[in-house]
Amino acid sequence: MKSAVYKKAGQVGIEEVKRPSIQEADDVIIRVVRACVCGSDLWSYQNPDIKAGHKNSGHEAIGIVEETGEAITTVKPGDFVIVPFTHGCGECDACRAGFDGSCDNHIGNNLGGNFQAEYLRFHYANWALVKIPGQPSDYTEGMLKSLLTLADVMPTGYHAARVANVQKGDKVVVIGDGAVGQCAVIAAKMRGASQIILMSRHEDRQQMALESGATTVVAERGEEGIAKVREILGGGADAALECVGTEAAVEQALGVLYNGGRMGFVGVPHYKNRALGSTFMQNISVAGGAASATTYDKQFLLKDVLDGDINPGRVFTTSYKLEDIDQAYKAMDERKTIKSMIVMD
Numbered sequence: 436m437k438s439a440v441y442k443k444a445g446q447v448g449i450e451e452v453k454r455p456s457i458q459e460a461d462d463v464i465i466r467v468v469r470a471c472v473c474g475s476d477l478w479s480y481q482n483p484d485i486k487a488g489h490k491n492s493g494h495e496a497i498g499i500v501e502e503t504g505e506a507i508t509t510v511k512p513g514d515f516v517i518v519p520f521t522h523g524c525g526e527c528d529a530c531r532a533g534f535d536g537s538c539d540n541h542i543g544n545n546l547g548g549n550f551q552a553e554y555l556r557f558h559y560a561n562w563a564l565v566k567i568p569g570q571p572s573d574y575t576e577g578m579l580k581s582l583l584t585l586a587d588v589m590p591t592g593y594h595a596a597r598v599a600n601v602q603k604g605d606k607v608v609v610i611g612d613g614a615v616g617q618c619a620v621i622a623a624k625m626r627g628a629s630q631i632i633l634m635s636r637h638e639d640r641q642q643m644a645l646e647s648g649a650t651t652v653v654a655e656r657g658e659e660g661i662a663k664v665r666e667i668l669g670g671g672a673d674a675a676l677e678c679v680g681t682e683a684a685v686e687q688a689l690g691v692l693y694n695g696g697r698m699g700f701v702g703v704p705h706y707k708n709r710a711l712g713s714t715f716m717q718n719i720s721v722a723g724g725a726a727s728a729t730t731y732d733k734q735f736l737l738k739d740v741l742d743g744d745i746n747p748g749r750v751f752t753t754s755y756k757l758e759d760i761d762q763a764y765k766a767m768d769e770r771k772t773i774k775s776m777i778v779m780d
């Protein structure tokens with residue numbers, strides 16, 4: 436089968452590799468229908484130390500169950516499923532508290548293999564996969580895009596809003612205008628925020644967020660951006676949703692909050708020196724981590740998408756064939772597209 440592989444920094448190619456097979460009793464083999472490139476894949480893509488054959492980090496897909504291990508009771512061959520990046524067991528304390536992205540039993544996500552391929556092996560599959568009614572041919576391309584966001588970016592944007600405890604009437608600031616930031620805007624609106632400010636300098640991304648429920652955009656960054664937000668809100672924000680993963684984004688989030696405010700962070704951290712206690716003087720609540728993709732999808736996100744209440748699929752501004760995977764990465768890396776979708780034959 437064909438699979439995307441990292442070639443070197445800034446280059447992804449396609450190789451013919453062995454089709455994955457069942458290795459453990461709770462494995463499922465999935466034929467990929469749609470996959471995509473994640474903002475977090477770009478960290479690997481740009482890494483100057485990357486060598487040919489480095490494990491590809493693709494981890495979002497929708498597809499058809501092809502084969503199931505003997506312990507699988509929840510899905511059967513032919514089922515159409517969301518394949519999240521997380522691997523919750525559904526039974527441990529973390530999963531039952533709604534934190535299946537950090538399941539106590541299955542430590543680690545992105546297990547089993549690259550999703551930017553014709554087939555993938557999904558380890559710990561029994562509870563984590565989310566069944567979609569019907570078959571792919573029952574849905575429009577727009578709906579398939581929204582279903583694909585349920586593998587990662589929509590639950591991740593929602594997670595930021597949930598851990599920051601966004602509530603009805605809150606003033607919320609979203610840092611990051613990529614796919615996760617766009618989904619965080621949708622989530623803040625779902626939870627009843629009265630004002631939603633997106634920090635963004637790109638006109639197309641500003642426009643998309645305004646259509647999804649953002650009330651204002653602020654293009655300024657740093658101290659200037661913080662001052663602008665405070666001017667608009669007449670003070671600090673109740674919640675800041677950090678959807679980037681850089682220290683500058685964290686500073687921005689902390690800077691727009693009033694003392695006692697809440698920060699939810701879902702950008703994979705690419706900083707090391709932020710110590711517990713650094714927010715002591717501000718009394719800021721800080722929470723974040725991997726999203727609870729399966730929990731949110733099963734509880735409400737899948738229904739919200741199918742009912743047309745939310746349309747997160749708009750973040751896929753371009754589509755590519757698997758053969759053109761390098762273009763899919765490049766377009767995102769150069770910010771020519773918000774998120775690249777991979778359409779399988």
Ligand SMILES: [Zn+2]
Pocket residue numbers: 473474475494495520587588
């Ligand atoms: Zn991702």
Ligand SMILES: [Zn+2]
Pocket residue numbers: 523524525526527528529530531535538539540541
């Ligand atoms: Zn668990």
